Amino acid sequence: MPRAARVLALSAAFVVTMLASPATAVPDNSSARSAGHEAERHAAARREVAYSVITRGNVTASMKVFRRQAQETYDDQRGWRGGGVEFRRVRRGGDFTLVLASARAVPTFSSSCSATWSCRVGRFVIINQLRWKHASPAWNAAGRSTRDYRHLVVNHETGHWLGLDHAGCGAPGARAPVMMPQSKGTDGCRLNPWPLPGEAARIRRAVRPGER
Numbered sequence: 001m002p003r004a005a006r007v008l009a010l011s012a013a014f015v016v017t018m019l020a021s022p023a024t025a026v027p028d029n030s031s032a033r034s035a036g037h038e039a040e041r042h043a044a045a046r047r048e049v050a051y052s053v054i055t056r057g058n059v060t061a062s063m064k065v066f067r068r069q070a071q072e073t074y075d076d077q078r079g080w081r082g083g084g085v086e087f088r089r090v091r092r093g094g095d096f097t098l099v100l101a102s103a104r105a106v107p108t109f110s111s112s113c114s115a116t117w118s119c120r121v122g123r124f125v126i127i128n129q130l131r132w133k134h135a136s137p138a139w140n141a142a143g144r145s146t147r148d149y150r151h152l153v154v155n156h157e158t159g160h161w162l163g164l165d166h167a168g169c170g171a172p173g174a175r176a177p178v179m180m181p182q183s184k185g186t187d188g189c190r191l192n193p194w195p196l197p198g199e200a201a202r203i204r205r206a207v208r209p210g211e212r
């Protein structure tokens, strides 16, 4: 058999093997993710929510990056996606509105919101541009990345929209709940941008199967 044909035959056999092997759904296994990522995503989704993106105030950050990175957070199995929620961005309307707001514009949503932090008011999940661009003093002092802070703030504020209140540190040295206001202190917990398994489980339980 000519070499090219042999390579073809071998790769065909490989593809057949891949297709024949049962898709082992191990979310953290990168090879399993690449093989059946789409199928897994839909298999595990128990609730689909639609959201739109708007700005308020003087926004200078790239909206292209904001939209892309927010969707990355939503698509990540470590996030609420792991709690069974699939997020789909729509041009307008949807179930909630994700806002990138200038610091001064944040309190225009509610007097309970401050210009210093991000906030959630009704259907509005409001990310403070100051935090989006520069993370928080505690986060930066710990040497954590701005990208991880962005995961944290999107997960935290969206967690409020999903119905979760603030949570406290479980034990010193443990990862902080994503619903802990970590920028204001962690009581000995480690900074953590992703929902703890218990937080994801609460969302999973709250989502009724078949509700889409």
Ligand SMILES: [Zn+2]
Residues within 6 Å of the ligand: 156, 160, 166, 181
């Ligand atoms: Zn909060």
